[in-house]
Amino acid sequence: QEQVAKKLRTKKSAISRIENHAEDIRLSTLVNYAHAIGKNLHLEVV
Structure with missing residues (x-):
């Protein structure tokens, strides 16, 4: 969580x-x- 927080500046x-x-x-x-x-978000509305 700490590393992610640094990447997001939060x-x-x-x-x-x-x-x-x-x-x-x-x-x-x-x-x-x-x-x-390191992931992508894929959102699909059908």
């Missing part, structure tokens, strides 16, 4: 909230988080 507690309590998260935040952990 606090470790913010990353913890994303990972543990992500009921209401902005899409842009989720995209940035995914990139910080």
